[in-house]
Amino acid sequence: MDILHFFxxxxxxxxxxxxxxxxxxxxxxxxxRREGKIIKERDGRWLIEFFPQEADGVVExxxxxxxxxxxxxxxxxxxQQFDNYIQALYDTYSGNEL
Numbered sequence: 001m002d003i004l005h006f007f008x009x010x011x012x013x014x015x016x017x018x019x020x021x022x023x024x025x026x027x028x029x030x031x032x033r034r035e036g037k038i039i040k041e042r043d044g045r046w047l048i049e050f051f052p053q054e055a056d057g058v059v060e061x062x063x064x065x066x067x068x069x070x071x072x073x074x075x076x077x078x079x080q081q082f083d084n085y086i087q088a089l090y091d092t093y094s095g096n097e098l
Contacts, residue, residue, distance in 0.1 A: 004093070006044070006069055008085035012078065013038055027072035029065065035075060039064065048072060 013023050022037040029036075029050055036050040045066040053060050074082045 004086060004089045008082060008089055009046075009069060009074070010041065011085050012074075012082050013041065024075035024078055025072045026075050027067060029063070030060070042066070044068065046072070 009023070016023050024035060024037050025046075025048055026033055026035055027048060027050075028034075032053070032055065034050045034053055036048040039047040039049050041047070045068055047064055047066050049062060049064045052062050
């Protein structure tokens with residue numbers, strides 16, 4: 001991931017927050033792939049709230065963790081809009097040295 005991915009995610013997050021919606025992500029957490037939502041960003045790291053999940057008859061509680069952009073993926077339901085933001089940034093800065 002490069003800086004444009006960070007700015008695209010930040011732009012998506014701000015737009016969704018303005019509309020009172022969340023950005024959903026998927027990450028490896030506790031040895032399993034779990035879904036969650038972005039709560040906030042601080043110093044380049046994103047606070048992710050993971051949804052409760054049932055494993056072997058035991059429900060794992062909701063948990064929160066700060067992750068960098070390299071440690072999670074944008075959920076497929078949000079991926080197309082994220083890709084649109086990335087493409088817009090590439091188009092804006094194409095030909096410029098970053």
